Amino acid sequence: MQTFGWPEAMFIFRAAGWTLLLTAISFVIGSLLGGAFAIMRLSRIKLVRNFAAGYILVIQSIPVLMVLFMSYYGLSIIGIELPPFFAASASLAVYVSAYLAEIWRGSIESVPFQQWEASASLAHTPAQTYRYVILPQAVRISLPPTVGFLVQLVKNTSIVSVVGFVELSRAGQLVNNATFQAFQVFSLVAVIYFAICFPLSRLSRHLEKVMNASRSH
Amino acid sequence: MQFDPVFAESDLILNGIMLTIVLSASAIVLGCTLAVLLVALRTLAGRWAGYVVDAYVELMRNTPFLIQLFMIFFGLPLLGIRMSGVEAALLTMTLNLGAYSTEIIRAGVDSIHRSQFEAGVSLALSRRQVFQYVVLQPAFARVWPALSSQFVLMMLASSICSFISVQELSGAAAIVEQRTFRSFETYIIVTAVYLVMALSLKVFLLWLGRKLFPQVSGLARLDSKAEAA
Numbered sequence: 001m002q003t004f005g006w007p008e009a010m011f012i013f014r015a016a017g018w019t020l021l022l023t024a025i026s027f028v029i030g031s032l033l034g035g036a037f038a039i040m041r042l043s044r045i046k047l048v049r050n051f052a053a054g055y056i057l058v059i060q061s062i063p064v065l066m067v068l069f070m071s072y073y074g075l076s077i078i079g080i081e082l083p084p085f086f087a088a089s090a091s092l093a094v095y096v097s098a099y100l101a102e103i104w105r106g107s108i109e110s111v112p113f114q115q116w117e118a119s120a121s122l123a124h125t126p127a128q129t130y131r132y133v134i135l136p137q138a139v140r141i142s143l144p145p146t147v148g149f150l151v152q153l154v155k156n157t158s159i160v161s162v163v164g165f166v167e168l169s170r171a172g173q174l175v176n177n178a179t180f181q182a183f184q185v186f187s188l189v190a191v192i193y194f195a196i197c198f199p200l201s202r203l204s205r206h207l208e209k210v211m212n213a214s215r216s217h
Numbered sequence: 218m219q220f221d222p223v224f225a226e227s228d229l230i231l232n233g234i235m236l237t238i239v240l241s242a243s244a245i246v247l248g249c250t251l252a253v254l255l256v257a258l259r260t261l262a263g264r265w266a267g268y269v270v271d272a273y274v275e276l277m278r279n280t281p282f283l284i285q286l287f288m289i290f291f292g293l294p295l296l297g298i299r300m301s302g303v304e305a306a307l308l309t310m311t312l313n314l315g316a317y318s319t320e321i322i323r324a325g326v327d328s329i330h331r332s333q334f335e336a337g338v339s340l341a342l343s344r345r346q347v348f349q350y351v352v353l354q355p356a357f358a359r360v361w362p363a364l365s366s367q368f369v370l371m372m373l374a375s376s377i378c379s380f381i382s383v384q385e386l387s388g389a390a391a392i393v394e395q396r397t398f399r400s401f402e403t404y405i406i407v408t409a410v411y412l413v414m415a416l417s418l419k420v421f422l423l424w425l426g427r428k429l430f431p432q433v434s435g436l437a438r439l440d441s442k443a444e445a446a
Contacts, residue, residue, distance in 0.1 A: 061369075061415035063376035065387055066408040073400040077218075151279065158281035159377065169283055182291035190280045190288065197279035 004181040009188060015171030016192050018085075022157045022167055025089045027150065030096025037101035039130070042108060052101065059098030064156050067091045072163055088160035095156065099149055107142035108134060140211050147204040151197045158193075168192060222397040223406055233389025234410060236303070240385055241372040241418075243307055248314030248371070249364075255319045256326055257348060270319065277316030282374050285309050290381045306378035306385070314371045321363050325356030358430035365422035369415055376411070386410060 002008070040052035059067065071091040075082055082090070111134050119129040161170035172189035176182050259270045277285065289312075290305040300308070329352050337347035357364075379388035390407040394400050 058412060061373075061419075062408050062411045063373040063387065065376045065379075066404060066411055069400075069404040070408055073404060077401045155279075155281040158283040161283075162380070169281065169287075172284070172287070176287070176291060181295075182287065183295050186284055186288045186292055190284050193280045193284060194276065198275065201275070201279055 002178045004175065004179045004184045008175045008179065008185075012168065012171045012175060012185075012188055012192070015166055016168045016196075018166065019154070019157050019168040020196070022085070022089060022092065022160065022165075023150070023154050026092035026096055026157075027153060029089065029093035030153075031100055033093060033097035034100030034104060037097055038104035038108060041101060041105045056098045056101050059094060060102070064092075064095050064159055065162065067095050068160060068163065084160075084163045084165035087163055088157075088165050092153070092157065092160065096149075096153060099152075100146065103145045103149060104138065104142050107138040107145075110141055111137045143211055144204050144208040147200055147207060151200045151204070154196050154200070155193065218402055219399060220402050220406070223393060223399050223402050226393045226396060229384075229389045229393055230386070230407070230410070233384055233386040234414070236383070236389075237372070237375055237385040237414070240303070240307055240310060240375050240378070240383075241368075244310035244314050244371060244375070245368050247307075247311040248318055251311060251315035252318035252322050253353065255315065256322045256353075259319075259323065260326060260352070261344060261348060274316045274319050277313055278320065282309065282313055283377050283380060285313060286377065286381060302378070302381045302383040305381060306375070306383045310371060310375060310378075313374075314367065317367050317371075318364060321360050321367060322353075322356060324363075325360035326352055328359055329356055354430075358426075358432075361422075361426040361430060365419070365426065368422060369418050372418055373411065373415060 037052045037055060040048050041056065043049050043052070068088070068091040071094065072082075072087050075087065075090075115133055115137065116129060119133040124132065157167055158169035161167060161173065164170075166174070168189055172185050176185045179185065255270045255273070259267045286305065286309045289309050290300065290302065293300065293305075333351050333355075334347060337351035342351070375385055376387040378385055379391055382388060384392065386407060390403050394403045397403065
């Protein structure tokens with residue numbers, strides 16, 4: 001039987017890199033998707049609006065684990081065998097998109113309606129209105145909750161260990177299976193997660209103060 | 218796609234649904250109780266108690282539920298505390314939800330104006346009475362929406378307990394999948410069940426909020442009328 005020493009700890013540290021990479025990739029893809037859904041959710045066309053609302057409601061009402069299984073087995077049934085890393089990023093991106101869409105929709109809606117009218121009276125197209133008037137204001141409002149959501153994402157990457165991808169949690173499980181020193185192993189894993197998440201939580205709280213998001217116009 | 222083999226195992230899935238409901242309901246009740254106690258401790262007891270509560274809340278909020286579960290299921294037996302999977306799941310869910318609810322309820326308590334405390338004290342209420350009737354109830358009413366969505370998230374996160382082979386809904390799904398080899402069909406059905414459960418829970422909590430805090434929903438309605446006028 002192995003004992004929990006430096007090589008095992010290094011293995012866990014390296015796996016933390018994969019957790020960060022997984023977070024980054026799923027956040028980037030998820031935010032592109034989420035931005036699109038946020039704008040669709042506010043569309044003037046009822047069908048588009050309802051489609052986005054339905055998507056957000058469904059994804060927010062099922063466990064991340066199920067999003068993962070559905071995309072994993074769903075893709076394999078139509079003959080696409082993705083490597084675990086891509087399957088994991090894809091399903092996390094779907095999860096991210098639904099939550100960010102809702103956060104950003106709220107931020108866009110909290111830009112006062114007069115701003116839309118003012119922009120329209122300057123003969124801006126809808127795209128120009130978003131680009132020059134609405135989004136710069138909405139981004140300020142959305143930054144604190146977005147960073148806050150990033151913490152949830154980092155924590156939820158732990159779930160992809162179920163499809164066999166070796167990130168931080170899976171590495172912890174593997175080392176635990178070899179050493180049976182659960183307390184030391186999972187303490188280290190928890191400390192690493194905490195070291196990633198706690199600064200982000202603090203940053204989110206700090207941004208809330210700096211951005212003065214509750215300011216009324 | 219063939220759903221018949223999956224439906225043949227519906228007993229397992231029904232038991233899974235029951236266990237998910239029981240686990241979530243118990244975790245919500247116990248977690249809320251824990252949160253109220255911690256908020257009371259933080260508000261009424263000294264500064265050090267406050268620091269301990271804050272540290273607990275930050276620790277639970279910044280580590281994954283899965284790792285907390287592993288810590289309790291694999292770690293505690295090494296200290297001589299042995300638990301079944303279901304017990305470990307319930308304990309982890311309670312501790313996790315307790316931390317999130319503490320944070321939410323604390324925000325509610327902070328939003329109660331200082332003059333309310335003083336008004337309570339000047340009516341000769343004891344500290345406990347002031348906390349219960351003047352602070353806690355209005356605080357609960359204010360944060361009920363945030364608390365509700367946390368409850369729904371907890372119900373969804375209970376699926377993670379299948380990692381330590383607790384046979385709640387997704388644990389049951391894993392067994393059905395192994396028996397029938399119908400992965401996609403199994404998970405479509407289970408996902409649909411989760412969807413129905415989450416939406417029902419949302420509706421139920423909305424109804425419960427109106428029942429528990431009628432004066433607040435009444436006030437909110439008055440507010441919106443005043444704004445419209």
